[in-house]
Amino acid sequence: MAEIQEKDSGEQKKGKQKKFNIHVDFTPMVDMNMLLITFFMLCTTMSKPQTMEISMPRKDIVSEQDQNKVKESKAITILLGKNSKVYYYFGLPDYDHPESVTETDFSADGIRKVLLGRNEEVVRKILELKKKKENLEISDEQYQTEASEVRSDKNSPVVMIKATEFSQYKDLIDALDEMQICNIGRYAISDITPGDLRVLQDLTHEGYTSDLKEVIEYREQSQ
Amino acid sequence: MSKKVKKQSTFIDMTAMSDVTVLLLTFFMLTSTFIQKEPVQVNPPQSVSEIKIPETNIMSILVEKDGKVFMSLDKQTDRWSVLEKMGEFYSVEFTSEELKKFSLAPNFGVPIHGMKQFLGLPSEEQDKIIMDYGIPSDSTNNELKNWVKFSREANAELIIAIKADGTTPYPVIRDIMNTLQDLRENRYNLITSLRDMPAILND
Numbered sequence: 001m002a003e004i005q006e007k008d009s010g011e012q013k014k015g016k017q018k019k020f021n022i023h024v025d026f027t028p029m030v031d032m033n034m035l036l037i038t039f040f041m042l043c044t045t046m047s048k049p050q051t052m053e054i055s056m057p058r059k060d061i062v063s064e065q066d067q068n069k070v071k072e073s074k075a076i077t078i079l080l081g082k083n084s085k086v087y088y089y090f091g092l093p094d095y096d097h098p099e100s101v102t103e104t105d106f107s108a109d110g111i112r113k114v115l116l117g118r119n120e121e122v123v124r125k126i127l128e129l130k131k132k133k134e135n136l137e138i139s140d141e142q143y144q145t146e147a148s149e150v151r152s153d154k155n156s157p158v159v160m161i162k163a164t165e166f167s168q169y170k171d172l173i174d175a176l177d178e179m180q181i182c183n184i185g186r187y188a189i190s191d192i193t194p195g196d197l198r199v200l201q202d203l204t205h206e207g208y209t210s211d212l213k214e215v216i217e218y219r220e221q222s223q
Numbered sequence: 224m225s226k227k228v229k230k231q232s233t234f235i236d237m238t239a240m241s242d243v244t245v246l247l248l249t250f251f252m253l254t255s256t257f258i259q260k261e262p263v264q265v266n267p268p269q270s271v272s273e274i275k276i277p278e279t280n281i282m283s284i285l286v287e288k289d290g291k292v293f294m295s296l297d298k299q300t301d302r303w304s305v306l307e308k309m310g311e312f313y314s315v316e317f318t319s320e321e322l323k324k325f326s327l328a329p330n331f332g333v334p335i336h337g338m339k340q341f342l343g344l345p346s347e348e349q350d351k352i353i354m355d356y357g358i359p360s361d362s363t364n365n366e367l368k369n370w371v372k373f374s375r376e377a378n379a380e381l382i383i384a385i386k387a388d389g390t391t392p393y394p395v396i397r398d399i400m401n402t403l404q405d406l407r408e409n410r411y412n413l414i415t416s417l418r419d420m421p422a423i424l425n426d
Contacts, residue, residue, distance in 0.1 A: 049415070169286075
């Protein structure tokens with residue numbers, strides 16, 4: 001291996017040089033390699049970060065009319081409030097009755113239960129498709145196309161996500177996440193309206209709107 | 224007999240071992256993508272999304288929890304032309320040396336008028352002070368908009384990725400999303416870290 005053995009070629013004039021082994025000691029080489037491997041192992045990121053793809057509507061196209069096209073019975077509005085609290089209402093908001101807005105959170109029994117309840121049919125279909133895929137009745141590609149078809153079904157609920165100024169980026173991601181978990185294909189992030197803020201204020205009295213001083217105080221506190 | 228046993232050398236042949244290590248080393252060298260040095264530490268929120276972000280042609284917008292914005296482009300040529308265009312737009316002239324220096328670091332995030340001075344500093348100093356700046360992205364001075372616009376002009380295939388800290392207040396994110404929307408950049412990625420998909424029980 002790492003040694004070269006010189007066979008004597010018959011000439012025996014100089015006896016001393018007749019037979020010699022050249023050993024190359026690879027131990028330091030191995031040491032160095034190990035060091036380099038350790039370095040590379042520590043400096044690499046094996047897992048790439050995950051990502052969430054979203055597409056927003058074009059600003060110049062969206063008009064009030066388009067947004068109001070959503071069937072009232074299918075619409076769910078999610079409001080993201082302070083301290084990762086979530087508020088939701090179905091259909092059109094009832095500004096005179098703040099009780100129509102329900103408070104919940106991002107736990108399994110929170111908003112997810114509501115959305116799953118509203119989206120029962122789609123979830124059932126998706127589960128059926130998943131079973132089919134597991135039994136190798138349909139290919140992965142077929143599953144993807146059919147699942148997206150089911151999700152964008154005309155009768156599936158439409159979710160509007162409206163974040164208040166007091167919510168965090170994490171809440172938004174959590175909300176988008178729930179859309180994926182609950183198989184909701186039709187959802188949009190939109191700006192919060194003064195009316196929504198008003199309702200939130202009436203419901204919680206936590207300074208969502210109107211009392212400007214309160215809002216400023218809250219903001220200063222959180223900074 | 225006993226003499227012969229004593230003479231046996233303890234030499235262990237390391238050649239095979241060295242072969243293995245070199246192989247491993249090559250593997251790691253080829254597969255590795257280095258952890259990018261980012262000006263600020265950002266903890267992206269978790270999501271169940273399993274889509275992986277592509278490796279090249281990324282324009283990432285880094286948002287720190289105080290609302291400071293940094294950007295990075297992964298191609299050196301893109302960075303070069305972006306700064307050139309930014310310089311033209313804001314009538315700041317950059318020498319080719321400054322352009323080169325700028326194009327060497329993947330991340331950037333200082334106001335354009337402080338850029339010249341910033342590039343004059345040694346790189347260790349730069350790393351220290353960059354976290355105090357950030358690209359202005361408010362409505363009065365929206366430099367971020369121009370950075371994104373010129374990046375798009377430099378490379379049409381760029382994919383926009385927003386990497387923001389989970390605790391960033393929503394208004395900051397909304398402003399950035401609005402900026403992107405103004406530029407008709409309607410498809411972008413939000414970088415998250417993976418969490419397990421919760422089981423949906425169908426009762």
